[in-house]
Amino acid sequence: MLFYAVRRLVLLVPMLIGLTMLVFVIARLLPGDPVALAAGPNATPDVIESVRHEFGLDRSLPMQYWTYLTGLLHGDWGVSIFTRRPVFEDIMTFLPATLELVAAAMLIAIVVGIPLGLAAAVYRNGFIDYLTRTVALGGIAMPRFFLGLILQLLFVSWLDILPLSGRFPLIEIPPEGPTGFYTIDSILAGDWYSLSLALQHLALPAFAMSLSPLATIMRMMRASTIEVLQQDFVMTERALGISNGKILFKYVLKNAMTSTLTVIGLYVSWLLGGTVLVETVFDWPGLGLYATQAILSQDFMPVIGVTLVIAVIYLLSMLVVDLLYGVFNPRVRYA
């Protein structure tokens, strides 16, 4: 299993190099001139050229790519043409906020989705099944930003029990810690007041993000549980007089988990790449907004940097999913 994991990690390298090349070329082939824009509204042609030279954009594309790639090996991810800030530093500023949001959303989706899916399968065509079906339909159909706006209207405007937007109150000092997750850092510091503030701010955006994966996980869990429940070994176990609870949690759940696991893995990266709308509605200072800004202004380096980070996380989460298959199903365990 360790060998398998290492082999997969090594394979990541050529995949990422290929990816940088692809994104690099696409970013450069797009029409538009970000340099003229970055030079400022009244820049003269020679100033624009000097900016172009400063960023090395007057050299040939292969040369630029080579410089970028060698820089990458030294931890230099390039500089934004607009802000002149180092891309790596920016990504490290924005990434924890997005990861915390995605983690919270996935946590809600898993903790609520799996038991509800299981229950829907057990009480098939019962009340809880119909209820979850309705929720699932709504959860998949409703756009996340719209749900976000509705949540703001309900919990902020009318009920006034949760904050409108942001990640932490403006005038409070957010907790600092090793993870960059306000929730975990405040727990580590034993600062329960900060934790409650962080949770209040996290609640609505995380819920808005979670509904779609929750619905999918729930439906997936229901379908695979029903399938497993109909298999011969379940009937045998029942005949042996094993309690329903034990059958469900010890034998059925494990078997039903594999396909749900795939969905969870896919959703992690899907959410990472798609946080921008929720981040916009809730002013969540995350990677999605940073990436959108960069794409709209054709700021090459941040675009490539964000793509790389999302790709790495995607590939890693798929690796974790692959390894977890083995935990739930010994038949696919990697030697």
Added chain:
Amino acid sequence: MKMTRRTFMGSAVSAAAIASMPLETFAAGRKILVMASSVDIPNFDPHVATGYAPAMLFRNTYDALVRVVGTPPKVAAGLAASWTVSDDQKHYEFKLDPTAKFQDGSPVTADAVVYSFKRIIKLKRGPSWMIAGIVDADGIKAVDKETVAFDLKAPFAPFLQVLPWMFVVNPALVEANIGSDDGQAYLMKNTAGSGPFKMGRVAPGNLYEFLRVQNDWHKGGGNLEGAIWKIVREASTERMMLTRNEAHIAIELYAEDMEALKEAPGVVRVIEPEYRTFSIKMNTVKGPLADKNLRKAISYAYNYQGMLDAAGPADLMIGPLPTGIFGHDPKLSVYRQDMAKAKEYLAKSQYKDGGFKLTALYATGYENQRRWCLLLLEALKSLNIELDIRPATWPDTVASAQSPDTMPNFFCIFQTANYADPDNIAFAAYHSSRNGQWQNPVYKNPEVDRLIEAARIETDQTKRAELYKTFQELVIDDAPDLFGVLEKRKLGMRDSVKNYVFTPVAANSIELLPLSLT
């Protein structure tokens, strides 16, 4: 199975439990002003960054020789307590306020001013265009410790007007962190000014905190202890923050928001005219619009009233210059919808039967620009011309302005005046040396160039106004643009904000010093 159900209930309850925790209490008791804006401040270098959000930071953490205040904008003392101008308007001398100090306690000297201007000229970024060709590094001298002299290459009437954007940095701090890029890496994240505020927390993409410098040299001022520039992406959220008293000033609001805020308790609406023009530029060099008569026909066919109705609080432009600025002539005769005249000019053009298609670019996401393009479509239809309306991102728009070949037939542009002088708009938008830039991609008329240059160096105000009058008449006759609207500046403010005075120059870059909170 009972266990399972209990587990569900448990998880549902714990998920809901967070809702019952205590809520934040907003800035109670502390005089901290919160501004909500969609624009980030990624770079703190006053000689590099542009835009109104960075300008807000510069105005409050740095000082310039002079400031600009009020409506109409007037030049007021800044670092310079007084100044003299020679009769030929080529020699300026500024006496610095002897009490002026940088935030590290060292005095602001004439040498610091010279150092800053030389850095601006050397870097050729940020505000350098305002003084490019007007004064060079050799023309700026420290006469003594408290006197700076400028020798201009030629008289430049708006010289005092551009000075508020030339901020003075602390040479000792910059030199200590000079690096290989003239301190750009250092000043990108640090300030080195003499302003009344210093930076507190900095969280790019999220918030910037300003803290009042204790016992500093600025006289007067309000009771603010600090301020926060909070990045908010949606205008509707800015509005909600304002009504909930979570923000004191909302910077970017739309006409709909202003309407919704009409009855909001505790909210003051600021709707003021400013020098920000909107026009639809035409490709006067290539394609059918190179024909002046066709341009005039379109100018007469356009529904200006429709444009104004779609704009929200705004005024129609009267010619190329913004209303209210020096030299603008409100009595100019301009194009208004007149189909008879449109047909008359169309008949005079080479395209009297129409029957072709033109293209218009507008900025993606700007709903008003799209509406104004639809009005253009309607106008062109009446002349039997089709219109292809295309949204474009800002980099695409800028790139398309590079030459007559890449410029579309029509091109939608907002243009903000950086200094309160007609030279700003006239030079940027109509002088042929600016061809290839988005403010003036292709338009060129030697006589117009001559008038702009002459007005630039004219020292006699009456003669200068006369030159601008001729300039306006000439440009109107050339019809290079559909002169559009001056949208009013729309700010939302809590009534607890006191001493706010609007100025039509960079109105979004709020000056914090005079403000107070009750």
